[in-house]
Amino acid sequence: MQAKETLQAHIAKTISLTNEQFDYFFSHFKPQSFKKGQVIIAAGDKVDGEYFVLDGCLKSFYINDDLKMFILQFAMPTWWASDYNALYSNAKATINLDCITDAEVLCLSNDDREKLCNEIHQVEHFFRWRTNKGYVASQKRLLSFMNNDAKHRYEELLAQYPALYNIVPKHLIAAYLGVSRETLSRLYHS
Amino acid sequence: MQAKETLQAHIAKTISLTNEQFDYFFSHFKPQSFKKGQVIIAAGDKVDGEYFVLDGCLKSFYINDDLKMFILQFAMPTWWASDYNALYSNAKATINLDCITDAEVLCLSNDDREKLCNEIHQVEHFFRWRTNKGYVASQKRLLSFMNNDAKHRYEELLAQYPALYNIVPKHLIAAYLGVSRETLSRLYHS
DNA sequence: TTTCAAATGTGATGTAGGTCACGTAAGTTC
DNA sequence: GAACTTACGTGACCTACATCACATTTGAAA
Numbered sequence: 001m002q003a004k005e006t007l008q009a010h011i012a013k014t015i016s017l018t019n020e021q022f023d024y025f026f027s028h029f030k031p032q033s034f035k036k037g038q039v040i041i042a043a044g045d046k047v048d049g050e051y052f053v054l055d056g057c058l059k060s061f062y063i064n065d066d067l068k069m070f071i072l073q074f075a076m077p078t079w080w081a082s083d084y085n086a087l088y089s090n091a092k093a094t095i096n097l098d099c100i101t102d103a104e105v106l107c108l109s110n111d112d113r114e115k116l117c118n119e120i121h122q123v124e125h126f127f128r129w130r131t132n133k134g135y136v137a138s139q140k141r142l143l144s145f146m147n148n149d150a151k152h153r154y155e156e157l158l159a160q161y162p163a164l165y166n167i168v169p170k171h172l173i174a175a176y177l178g179v180s181r182e183t184l185s186r187l188y189h190s
Numbered sequence: 191m192q193a194k195e196t197l198q199a200h201i202a203k204t205i206s207l208t209n210e211q212f213d214y215f216f217s218h219f220k221p222q223s224f225k226k227g228q229v230i231i232a233a234g235d236k237v238d239g240e241y242f243v244l245d246g247c248l249k250s251f252y253i254n255d256d257l258k259m260f261i262l263q264f265a266m267p268t269w270w271a272s273d274y275n276a277l278y279s280n281a282k283a284t285i286n287l288d289c290i291t292d293a294e295v296l297c298l299s300n301d302d303r304e305k306l307c308n309e310i311h312q313v314e315h316f317f318r319w320r321t322n323k324g325y326v327a328s329q330k331r332l333l334s335f336m337n338n339d340a341k342h343r344y345e346e347l348l349a350q351y352p353a354l355y356n357i358v359p360k361h362l363i364a365a366y367l368g369v370s371r372e373t374l375s376r377l378y379h380s
Numbered sequence: 381t382t383t384c385a386a387a388t389g390t391g392a393t394g395t396a397g398g399t400c401a402c403g404t405a406a407g408t409t410c
Numbered sequence: 411g412a413a414c415t416t417a418c419g420t421g422a423c424c425t426a427c428a429t430c431a432c433a434t435t436t437g438a439a440a
Contacts, residue, residue, distance in 0.1 A: 004224070044345050059360040062333050062337070064337050070333060070336045070337060072329060072333070084322070084329070085326045085330070086324075088322055088326060117315065117318070118315075120315065121311045124311065124315055124318060125308075125314055127318055128317055128318035128321065131318065131321040131322050131323050131325050132274070132278055133329060134277075134325050135274065135276055135321050135324050136275045136278060138325060138328040138332060139262060139275070140275070140276070141262060141332060142262070142328060142331060142332050143252050143262070145332065145336075146260045146335075146368040147252070147254050147258075147260060162363055178335070178336040
């Protein structure tokens with residue numbers, strides 16, 4: 001599927017725009033191609049926009065003072081990713097975003113999103129619902145963190161995103177689950 | 191401050207409504223009073239709306255199969271609380287909401303919020319930003335969970351909400367931090 | 381095809397925090 | 411004020427997981 005159709009199908013799940021409106025909406029997105037390992041946002045950068053994934057897999061992650069990596073999100077096709085804290089508050093990035101595989105994305109700048117939200121009520125509705133869902137998912141993950149042990153969280157993750165198992169190296173899965181790669185290795189060899 | 195002015199001041203931080211618009215907006219909120227310990231939403235309930243806190247302190251929490259409590263949020267004045275997963279997807283509550291102290295709240299039903307968002311573009315903007323901020327805060331808490339030990343998280347919490355220390359019993363603080371009450375007790379006696 | 385780096389497996393050992401058990405203190409209710 | 415309940419403190423012990431060290435496998439690059 002082409003970029004435009006992919007985004008249109010995604011949007012159409014939440015709102016209905018006329019073709020004219022959608023063309024206008026779409027005209028604000030910049031297609032970008034990245035190679036495996038390429039960095040899209042690095043901590044310290046000014047964050048210019050957010051990214052809608054068409055193809056491939058991104059990860060957003062935090063690196064602490066001990067250089068330990070914590071993965072916030074794996075972004076698969078039709079997912080959105082950015083450093084939203086930095087983006088919304090116009091601050092420097094504290095979160096990194098890079099490519100686990102080669103990737104095709106559409107980039108939407110913060111200014112353009114706000115402009116579009118302002119011009120087209122339905123678009124604001126779309127972005128409200130996108131964040132609503134993200135918020136609920138984030139709370140669920142937090143609860144799972146407090147409630148469940150690593151093995152449980154591992155099985156939960158694979159049940160929800162079986163595709164990850166083949167695409168993503170195990171040490172990144174560990175960094176998402178918040179356990180060491182050694183512990184993760186022991187978990188599924190028993 | 192009266193209920194109306196409190197909500198108006200809160201809203202005005204994000205959007206500007208005419209007095210007429212705000213009166214209309216406000217007319218959809220139902221004032222409710224609760225006593226300390228009273229339950230607002232219990233797991234299994236149908237969730238009818240969300241709650242804007244005027245006075246007092248609520249907690250939203252999950253109880254697992256072992257009857258262990260995990261606190262998602264302490265809701266102080268001008269905070270919003272509900273079981274948003276249930277509310278947005280019209281499902282039965284899995285999260286509980288009750289009163290740590292006597293409380294005054296304004297209740298807004300899901301239907302009315304959606305109606306208001308639809309009728310007044312600015313209102314949709316307000317709720318988009320409210321969730322945006324909630325999402326970012328939730329991600330930060332998740333990161334803190336993965337990154338920091340209990341002592342660090344305890345100090346972080348008190349630095350951010352010093353008021354909690356006096357209002358909220360320690361075992362609830364522990365349930366927010368995701369540690370046992372015994373461990374929390376040992377943390378601040380050393 | 382060789383070479384090097386990244387990813388993974390696995391043993392030994394350390395530790396933060398859980399659980400259990402029991403105590404005291406402080407509010408609540410009658 | 412007595413009787414209860416709820417909050418809090420603290421010792422003894424246990425467990426999930428981290429860390430370190432090193433071996434092995436896989437994959438990319440040259």
